[in-house]
Amino acid sequence: GAGVSQSPRYKVAKRGQDVALRCDPISGHVSLFWYQQALGQGPEFLTYFQNEAQLDKSGLPSDRFFAERPEGSVSTLKIQRTQQEDSAVYLCASSLLLGVRKNYEQYFGPGTRLTVT
């Protein structure tokens, strides 16, 4: 079956522009995560959804970052008024419901590389 997909794969934005990044999780995966990966670093947690409910958004760096998953499948990460420090790869991951059948594996998408100029 298809894995996690993300679009666009690459995005160049001018400082101050708004961007929207899309994630299509694995079919049937209830949990969805967004991570930010700066160059040469490990992924850092941004936010987590269980179905359409955003259960944890503690990693969002500012109120310019907003995520939604209105129907419990596709998710969008929106960044308003982009800044240069927002340049990074944004990774989406999905998982079967955490804890169900003790399955904690998170499967990652290919990421969107955002460059803010």
Next chain:
Amino acid sequence: GENVEQHPSTLSVQEGDSAVIKCTYSDSASNYFPWYKQELGKRPQLIIDIRSNVGEKKDQRIAVTLNKTAKHFSLHITETQPEDSAVYFCAALNTGTASKLTFGTGTRLQVTL
């Protein structure tokens, strides 16, 4: 919150040798520890994971060991091959209260011929 440290940051081994990457974590409640392999420009791929109720897990040439008392876990790759060259990340999760993986900073492994 959880903090995961990973060493070394780079590791070069000759083909056929073994490679060991070590991680320490700070939150004693963490109980799930996956390892991801990330090739340049690609997605992180889960290669092995271990839960806190076991001390060691092996899958062909890769193995992971966990020392809960010392709060550290290690990835062991034997008989390394050029295709093992990648960046490896360890991570930790408290399955009881948290949803997010906390990652280490990564180890760039280079397997030379």
